[in-house]
Structures are given as C-alpha cells and as structure tokens.
Amino acid sequence: MKYEPKEIEKKWRDIWEKSGLYRTEEEDLKPKYYCLDMFPYPSGTGLHVGHWRGYVLSDVWSRYKTLKGFSLLHPMGWDSFGLPAENDAIKKGLHPKTNTEKNINNIRRQLKEIGAMYDWSREINTSDPGYYKWTQWIFLQMFKKGLAYRKKMPINWCPECKTGLANEEVIGNKCERCGSEIEKKDMMQWMLKITEYAERLLKDLDKLDWPEKVKIMQANWIGKSEGAEILFTVKSPGGQEHHLKVFTTRPDTLFGATYVVLAPEHELIPKITDKNHKKDVTKYIEMAKKESEIERTAEKKEKTGVFTGAYAVNPVNGKEIPVWVGDYVLASYGTGAIMCVPAHDERDFAFAKKFDLPVTEVISSEKSARDSSGNLSKAYTEEGIMVNSGKFDRMDSAKGRNEIVKWLEERSLAKKTVKYKLRDWIFSRQRYWGEPIPIVFCEKCGEVPVPEAQLPVLLPEVEKYQPSGTGDSPLANIPEFVKTDCPKCGGKARRETNTMPQWAGSSWYFLRYPSPGLKTAPFDEKQLSRWMPVDCYVGGIEHAILHLLYARFFTKVLFDCGYLSFDEPFTRLFNQGMVCKFSEKTKKLEKMSKSKGNVVSPDNLVNKYGTDSVRLYELFIGPPEVDSEWNDNGIEGVYKFLRRLWDWALSAWETSSDGTENEAFTRQLHILIKNITERLESFRFNTAISAFMEFINFALGKEMKDSPVKKASIEKTIILISPFAPHLAEELWKITSHNDSVFKSKWPSYDEKLTIFDEIEIPVQINGKVRCVLKVPESISEEDILDKALENENVRKFTDGRKLIKKIYVPKKIVNLVAK
C-alpha cells in the first residue's frame, strides 16, 4: 500500500472530531497538564508557515504529554477585540462583528488543517458578550480597589488610528500598528495602577521557568533603580524659600553638583524664575511643549536649556548653584528635577560643555579619560575614590553613597528611594471595537461603577463606528448608549464612552478555558485549582513585555482580591523562533509577513506532501527557539522519511514475528526510544527527527535485510512517531490491527542496558590528534586499553623514539598519550 497522506489525513481528522478524542477529561485521576498557545487575533490574511511553527510545536508537546499519561487541557480561542480587527473591518467596509466572524471561521478551518488536538468545545472569544462581561467585571474589581482611576494625561495620540496608545504600543515614537508618528494630546484617561505592582512583578520573575531573555526584558522595562531623593533649597525672586527635591542614584557625587535642571513642566519654574529671565524661560517651555517627542528625543540631539536666574543651595556644602530648565529632564520620572554632576554623568557633561558650566571632579580614578591639559575629556561614570567631598574624601564611592545619604537623612535632607521606569497603564481607547468601560458619570455622585448585576454593558450595534477623530469615541455619538440613570441616586447620568485596549481580554483568557461557558462567574474555582497555572505557554517573543506583563498584573490583582490561589499565571514559557524568508521588497531576510511580501502559504505544501510532512519540516528546520530561514526544498527530505517509515512499517508487519528479532535491531529501537524521549523533554524537536531518520536508515539497511522484527517493536515505533505525524501514525495503528486510537496508548519505555554496546570504539590520540580507533569491550580496564593503544602500528609511528610523559584514559570516551 502506498503512502497517500491526502486521503488518510482528511479521514482521521473527521474521525477524531466525531469521536471527541481531544475533549479534555473533566474528572480524572491522572495528573493535569495545561498547554496553552497564545491565542491569535483573527486577521483577514490567514495563516502562513510561520504561524504553523508554534502551533505544531505545542501540539507535538501536547500529544507527547497525553501519551505520557497526563490529562491534558489544550484549548484555542480568539483575541478578537481591538485595533487590528477594527482596522481590517474598516478597510473591507464591513462591520467589525461580521468581519471578525468571517475571519474566525477562516482561521479555525486553517488551524484544523494542522491536525492539532485542540479541544474546540472550549473555544472562547474576547468580543463575545458572555466573555467581555467578565472583562468588565474584573475592571470593576480594580476600580473598587482604587487600581483604576482617571487622570488628565498627555497621551500618545496616533493621528492615523485616531486613538490613544499605551507607551508599550509606541515603537520609536511611531505607532506599533500603522507606523505613523505619535503626537501628544491632553485627555482624560482611565489608568491602571500597574506601578503599585512593580516590585512584585520584578521579584516574582525569579520563580518563573521562562527564557532568561524575556525575564531580562521585563526587568529592564520595570526598570528599578535605587537611589535617594535629596532636598535642595531654592530662593524665589521675592525672597521666599522653596524646597526642591531631586532624585539621584549617585549621592556620592553630590559634592560635584554644579547646577540643577528642572523639566519644562516642573511646577516650581514660574515661582522661582527671575524677572530678567522670564521671557526666555516662557519661550523655551512653549517650544518644548510644541516639539513632538521624536524631536525631543532624537538621536544625538544637542542639549537645549535656559537659565532661570535662580540659585539652589547644595545641602551638603551650602554652595549656590544655578537652576536651569532643560528638556533632557523628564517630568514623568523621578521628581522631574535633577542635580547635575557633569564630571560623572555623560548627559550632564554634554550640557555643561554646551553652556559652559563648571565641572568639578569628585570621583577619582586612573581610568578617567583626559585631554592633553589634564581635564576630563568625558564624564567618568564608574566607581572610584571620593575627592573634593569634605569629610567623605578618600572614601570608596560605593560606600560613600550610603554614608552621604545617612548623614543627610539625620538632618532630614535626604531619603533613600527606589524608582521604577514602569508607568501606569493608560487603559482607555477612543474606539468602537472594544469592551465598554462599565462606569457612568452622575452629576451628583460622580464616577459610579455599573452594578455587577447589570453587566455586561453591551457594545451597541451601530452603522457608524469609524473613529470621530476629535478624540471622542464613536460611542459618544450614540445618545441611546450615553444617556442613562445613575445606579446610585437614579438621577441623570451618562456612560463612559471609551473602550478598553486590546490587551484587556488577553490579560485573563487563560483563566476562562477551564470553565469557558460559566454564566455566574468569570471562572470556576474548582476548575481553576485543577488546571491553573498554565504549565507550558507557547508563543512569539513579540509578547515578551506587553501581554505577559499585563497578564501577570491581572493575575496578581485577582490573587489579592482572593479569587485565585496562585499569583503567577504561566509556570513555563516557550518562545518559538520566527520563520524568515528573503524579501524581494526590502532585499533582506525578514520575518514572514504580508507587508514584506515574503509569506509562504502552507496550502500547496499540504496539498503536495500532506500535513504530516509540513509538520515535520516545521520542526526539522532548526532548533525551535531559534529564528530560521524557510526553504521549500528541504521538505522533500522529511516527506521521503515518512514514506520510508510507512513502507518499512507495512512490510515489517507482514513478516513480523511474535518471538525474536535481531538483537542489533532491539538495541537500535531502545536507543531510539531514549533519544526521542530525551529530545522531546528538552524541546530539541529537530534532532529528535534526525534520530528517527537514523533509525529508519538502519531498519531499511543492509544489516536488517529479511530479518523479522517483533510486532511489539513496530507498535512502539508507531507510538514514537505519533506526536510528530499523528495522521500517519493513526493509520498505521489501524493497519496493525488496533481498534482504538494510538493516542490512547502508552509512551514506550526503554531499557538503559540495551542502549549500551558491549563493544565500543575508543579513539586514541597522540598529543591531541587521533591516530587510530580501537574496538574494545565496554568494560576494558585502563591498563589493558593503554597497552593495546601502544601496540598499534600507527600509534607507534608517533611514539617510537619519543618519551611518553602522560597517559590519559577517560573511561568509554578517549585515550590521549602525550609524547615528547
């Protein structure tokens, strides 16, 4: 019988679906395993071979875990709210709901082609009212805890998408989605206090089995820095004294502070600016406001600033130093004001050089870079010995750092402080296609949460949903939606018209799969405690910061509310590498994407070679965590392998015996079981397939000619290939007289003794170069093998007439003789 993937694949997919083989077992004594794919947003373009990679990977892993005796939860759903879905709908002139449904049907069909074992009965959809009711519910819990609040904020405004974006959605001051340049716009925004969780989000990274790279990225994003707030005094023109707090991580350089710079937004500026400087300062502030962020932060931008005419007093030595305004100081970080130590900070150095401000060295080191006249040629920012620092002279800077703060703290002039770069999360969007924020504004009662019994606040079905562009959500134009009664006093009120960002629904969806249809609560606690946390989360590295940080934040909040018994959602994270291909458009190797014109559709390949071959090739292409270049040619190899495996299994079955088989074959089989098991466990899928190829090469090779093998051995082989090529394995399982599915069987075990050979080959080196290979019994003694090595003709060519200095035998590995 010929291997006809097209026929058997379709057949088995239908059978699997009908029999409900991949339904998660509700009640089970087996250990649980929760394997989760990052759910896709239903784009209009469908899946390419790059998307397949992660799905194939998690499927192979899930099938393996099932065979290992785990009860498996492996669900799939749709992240269907948000900008991309809405933009796609606008482009096609369809309503987002209709368009989303269409896209979902298409992607579901494509996902099924992969032959993955999803439990489709648990499918969820973030834009379904039955789901977003609970997204709104979670928002209300945060509101009640004071974690959701409103604030007038200069937000990142994308003129193209006509919406505000979170900092995380801005890449190089451009919109992550459409690439247009971001403007600043002052608007009332809902914010989530993720900063309150900064320390826990940072600290708990330690407990996670995640790629180090992702942990580092999150840690950098949270950006913890320890330092001190130091109190300066500034005199206003009227003679009043004002306190000015600055934040620094280098209190040890305080004696070197020669000026102070305030962010243009700093509230003290109008109070302290001297008459003569008022005009310049006002002009500068206006300019700074107008300039877009990109101009302000452009690379290699010259420092700008202006003197206020005021002076601050350095608390440590009473020195009066000028107060400047400069836009290189950010209002949103620290205190919006800094003490400047040009000798030991690169930015301050550049500023001081430009405006000719004094440079005072207070950290001495041999490593300082100097020009010919002995002056610093650039800032020295590392540790050293303190100088020009009064009683702190000759102290180590690392120690002095603490000593100075201690000394100032005793005088209430400083405080040890920790700052984070992480900002609160801007949680509102001025768009239609998202979860309405469940708040009403009452003239009397102010912000009132919608009572839980009234959830969901339904997204009204409307004709016109395009963004208004004024900054208001399209919902603001729908009176039936806006006008409502205050839940508290019954008086006139209006609804919040902003919607939530796309990240909202995906921040908790993993909690919904264990009880996807539950009407009375977002999750069933019993089911949660059975399945959560997620044991293995598979997805792209592009979500390293945003999605994963938000999901962790939501989980911690719900934990604090007492709803969860765990405070980290994903125990293990696996990032599959991207699939790249040369792009004719950019003339570069790029990640597969429609815009780069370098996508490869799996359709033709599936048609020609079958799903199983494409699955294998996705894995064989390289290590799963590494990016790889797609090349259609390689698929021939895995296809040939599957066909050889098929042919071998069928013919071996025909001539099989119940009794004995070639011992060499038994050994190869046990080596195979060992290799596949170990390589699956360590996610080395590519070399697992290589090992299988070697096995089949052996099974079809000269040594095995006409030698019968045991039925049980063929069965084991079929089970071993089943996670990789499920359709082929299922068909072979059937042909070899099994009525139940191969996935109801058990992963084979191996005998360690059978993986070791009695005779082994030991290379013999002279001075590190191999001169011969000896075939010896595995248990040979050191003495015997060294004797044998020295007798060897080729070895003697190199040892005769020389003195043996050292003889090394690493048991079962190598002999090395050092001769002089």
Add this chain to the structure above:
RNA sequence: GCCAGAGUGGCGGAAUGGCAGACGCGACGGACUCAAAAUCCGUUGAGCUCCGGCUCAUAAGGGUUCAAGUCCCUUCUCUGGCACCA
C-alpha cells in the same frame, strides 16, 4: 551608547570540555529504464598522498587545558531589546 543572543561545508543545521560537520537538502557518479521521473547504491569541508595516511579548518587574535566549536580575555560582524529614566 547600554543590555541580551549569535557567527561551524555550496545550503539548513549536529556535537554533557573528549574522533568537528550527525541528520537532511543540493551536487556528482552508478544501478533500474527505450528514455525520463520516481526509487535504490555510492561519493561529497579544503589541500596533499607512497592510498597506509598526513596537514589545515568552527568570524579574527591571544590564553587556560593532556584535550577547546564548547571555558576565559580582546577585536570584528550580524540579530533582537532599551535608549536623555538622572
């Protein structure tokens, strides 16, 4: 600039400090065929060879070691992240 990660045949890629190049693609030679495709069998890092072997080779240079693709230092290149965060 800072922080990660990577650099191995014509190509994708293998190698717990222990025979560098497994496995696959491609190429070449052969078998089968009227012929081609498919399939099967060989060869395939470079150079030399008295056909036994020998020399060189994992981005470049240095070091540790009996032994280095692997560990350490310096440099170069590429990819990703951050980027005036004091």
